[in-house]
Amino acid sequence: MSIDFQIDKPKSAQRIVVAMSGGVDSSVVAALAKATGAETIGITLQLYDHGAAVGRKGSCCAGKDIRDARAVAEKIGIPHYVFDYENNFKESVIDDFVSEYVAGRTPVPCIRCNQGVKFTDLLNVARELGADCLATGHYVRRLVNNDRVEMHRALDPARDQSYFLFATTKEQLDYLRFPLGGLPKPKVREMAAELGLSVAMKADSQDICFVPDGDYARIVEEKCPESGQGGDIVDMQGRVLGKHSGLIHFTVGQRRGLEIGGQKEPLYVIRLDPAKKQLVVGPRQALAVAKAEIKEVNWLVDGFDREMQVKIRSAAKPVSARFDGKELVFEKPEYGVSPGQAAVFYDGDQVLGGGWIKETTPAVFDDLAE
Ligand SMILES: Nc1ncnc2c1ncn2[C@@H]1O[C@H](COP(=O)(O)OP(=O)(O)OP(=O)(O)O)[C@@H](O)[C@H]1O
Known part of the structure; x- marks a missing residue:
């Protein structure tokens, strides 16, 4: 299958940097980029030593992922570089994760990682390498409409990662490419198998990569014992x-x-x-929330005050709300709105923007008054 990376240059003059995690998705992206005839460079970021991330020495899952990425790069015949981003990742993702929990909020570290490590730090490296774009294996669609770049949900709803990408700026989106956004995951695995990639059947990664066993409380307690x-x-x-x-x-x-x-x-x-x-x-x-104050708003369209659909958790169904630039007012009281989570704004499949939930205002019910 051929995928157009939408670069306005002859193929032979194009240079594409692919962010390779060692997983099946970004491996297929690298193969697709190479198949266009563009010069393709794979980059893997070493983000954490698994043993160190959970306060123990020893095992290093990140090491296996790096080896998998290298094997794929060799197989498809592209140069592959590994950068040590452990400090960036610790400062902008893990430390923020810990301090958010300590402050009583429920953070979403994958958004911080996309926003900082991948779409700021790695994107700058790609620019320095003279690349025309940075391609990743995220499941989201980047569409160009009347010369404007838009972000849309992935076609496969089960895989859509748009909630985790709301903080992407318009400039970043302009430079990024997400070639898998229009494909179902089984098709991507099939492509990986056809291409003979060793990672074709590799298991999908965990929700939060540095908490592979899901026990985030232990990580927070180890880094901040008072939280326990x-x-x-x-x-x-x-x-x-x-x-x-x-x-x-x-x-x-x-x-x-x-x-x-x-x-x-x-x-x-x-x-x-x-x-x-x-x-x-x-x-x-008492959990019902009428309004939420939103901070650090990022707009992917020209900002506006209007009805829209909002997702207040990654797994939540979108609900109707109005946003005035500061407060989000829900059409009906919403349950389980947590400070620290993202509120992502949609118009149908299009991501309009989003921000972080700072504070909530409860909906008042008469039977709660005593
Ligand atoms: N350590 C890393 N180094 C370089 N790029 C990465 C790294 N981790 C993730 N990415 C990029 O971000 C994308 C989305 O990451 P995510 O964690 O959702 O995917 P994954 O399941 O780890 O890997 P894949 O999507 O390749 O199967 C990846 O497809 C890849 O392009």
């Missing part, structure tokens, strides 16, 4: 209902693990109060 200190579980009137084992183990909307029996109705985490080390719990309707 327990405190009171209080109701919305401040009455102590029990004890918790560290705010790091909880997130807004959570029910599991509260261990406070004898209540007349199920209780949920409504808020985390790190200053008082308190976990504030309440009935489900």
Whole structure:
């Protein structure tokens, strides 16, 4: 299958840098770039030593990924370079992840990584190498409409990564290419097998690459031991209902693990109060949010105040809301809106922009007043 990388130059004069993670997707991107006849360069970033990331010496998953990327580059016949970006990754992704949890928020490190390490640091390297574009294996579509570059959801809804890419600036989007955005994943694996790439059947990577076992609380506690200190579980009137084992183990909307029996109705985490080390719990309707303040807004279209669809978590269905540049007002009360998550704005499949949820305003229900 041939894919046009949309570069306004003869193929033989094009230079494409491919961000190669060692996974099947970016390996196929590298092969597709090479097949166009463009000069293709593969770059892999060493982002973390797995053992060090979780506070232990030893195993290094990143090492296997680097070897896989190198093997693919050799197979398709392109130069491949590895850059040590552990410090950049630690500073802009892991440290931010830890401090967000410590502040009682629920971060999305993959967005910080795309925004900083990949689309700022690596993109600058690609420019320095004189490349015409930086291509990645992200599942999202970049479309050009009347000379304007737009970001759209991937055609395969199960793979769409647009939520994690809202912070891409217009200038970055101009330079980036996402050749897999219009393909279903099984097709990409099929292509990898046809091309004889050793990674064709390699398992998909984890949600958060530096937390392969999903135990993010351990990483936060290792880097910031105070985050593991327990405190009171209080109701919305401040009455102590029990004890918790560290705010790091909880997130807004959570029910599991509260261990406070004898209540007349199920209780949920409504808020985390790190200053008082308190976990504030309440009935489900107290989770309903009417408005959210949004910070660090990035627009991929000319900014505007209008109805739009908003995703408030990566797995959430988009909901209707209006944004005035500061506050997002939901058409109907929304449940489980967590500070620290991204709010991504859509018009159908097109990503309009997005920002980070800073604070929420609860919807008020009469039966909550006492
Ligand atoms: N360590 C890395 N070095 C260079 N590029 C990377 C690295 N990690 C990810 N990327 C780029 O970002 C894209 C999206 O990353 P993501 O983590 O979603 O994918 P992945 O599952 O690790 O790998 P792949 O998409 O190649 O199967 C990758 O396709 C690749 O282009």
